[in-house]
Amino acid sequence: MNKQLILFYFYMACFLFCTCSCEKESNGLFQQDDVVFNGTEDDTSPQNVKLPDIDLSHWKVTLPIGNPTSIKPPEILDYATNDVLKTYMYNDSIEGALVFFTKPGASTPNSSYSRTELREQLVAGSDSYNWTFKDGGVIKGRLRMNETSRDSSGKPHRVIVMQIHGRLTNEQRDLIGQKDNNAPPIMKVYWDNGYVRLKSKVLKNQDASYPDLLHTDAWDNDSGYTFSEYVGYEPFTIEIRASQGEMAVTLNEIHTHSYSGNNMQKWGVFENYFKAGNYLMATESDAFARLKYYNLEVNH
Template identity: 40%
Template sequence: MKKKYTCFLLVFAFAAISSYGQRAPKIDLSMWKLSIPEGSQTTYAGQDLANYSSNIEIQRFMFNDNSERALVFYAYPSVKSKNSYTRTELKEQNSFGTEIGWTFREGAKLKTVIRMGTISKNDDKYPRVILVQMGSRLKEEQAEKVNANDNNLPPFLKIYWDNGKIKLRSKKAASLSITGSDLYKENSWVDDDGFAFKEKVDFDKFTLEINVTADRTVVTLNNGETKVYSGEDYRKWSQFENFFRTGCYLQSREAGAFANAKYFTLEVVH
């Protein structure tokens, strides 16, 4: 009887583990680096990131929702980030676990299924949350030509959740007359007028796809409405390196503000 009972427990434990594994989100984190707002360590990659479910500090900001089989990113105004917005965010890496950079000509594609989770509200309005970005940087030789302190550039593209709508903001040249190494200077670029998809996603699941090619970037919501970036501004930016960021980047510093975003799938192809 004791053997049968022990066998039953083992079968039950195996079934429980298998069920947990089936419900956990199937998102490959091997090509990403995670940044969290606070902790003794705030950046994780490789095996440290792969073991996120057993890391208490990561679990405060990124964790599984097994009931929905989603990966949750949580952010709130951090004590350590008084003068900036707070993010819990993945940054694209290469297969060696180091910084990746690709040009428009090389191309890239990101596809993800997301749902906005719980979020604070103030004066009947939610704070904005950046979900996906196409980050950018100068190449080393470009930074040297203009004696830049670093090779950072503002993101070429930001994708927001804003009171239930998905909105985009991109960069354009401050003047199309700017050419050559002057384009390497950050003040040569300004925000465009922005774009909002007509469909309101609210707190429902939605699919977001970014397809980058040499002559255009196409952003698609739910396999329907699209926004295309192309033309002279696009060609001027095409000389820089780019990479994807995704997660929950809260655009509020108010006390008590918070947000979480749930990712069901996340795929990047080059």
């Protein structure tokens, strides 16, 4: 076989090899070890990972462990790799949600229930800066109950999913001789057996003086309000708007329940902060709840 013929067969072999390689990469597909992947639509590719629309730079989280344990900015921003946090707060990258898991354990001084719950911080890392109803505030979140344990009668345990909580200033605390800055929550939003239920506060004595109304026991629970729409275990949206002398809670941008009058006017003496997450209303050892937030935003 002469040299020209050998070169001819060599070039033909190279041409056929390149052609086959190009065919395997056509239409966005490539083949590796007899497994075909779609380079543009593979569900496990980074491009298809969904993340929650939640900025944690002004939130701290309280966990059902420790005394209890709280993690604030900037540490909370690394929740996905934080060994303490990732059991209780982690991403669902399929649904694009931030998952809050909790079970009975450590509780805060003014409660017997445990939580995996965010607490607003106007100044990152500090609880000392808060807002009044005169300042105004709006919190809006889209969330769903993923799963929760049941009580002995078979009813799902309730979970508080959003709050406006009051706080005494240092001057108010000292005025009434209280050991801490705790004040009542003016709004608690419950997931209650598939419905959204609201609980607020009313003064026991509508003519209470300024020092008297600073005491937690000056306020009583109202009768509550339950939205008629059943949300079950599907996503729903909650928005709370607070302004001077008024508060309104809206479910799914359609149904609104409003508060005004003397109780709201008197509440103006308190500072406040928003809370959001999984505050489980159960103490049984086998109780638990898993809640998902898709987005969460606050404006003042």
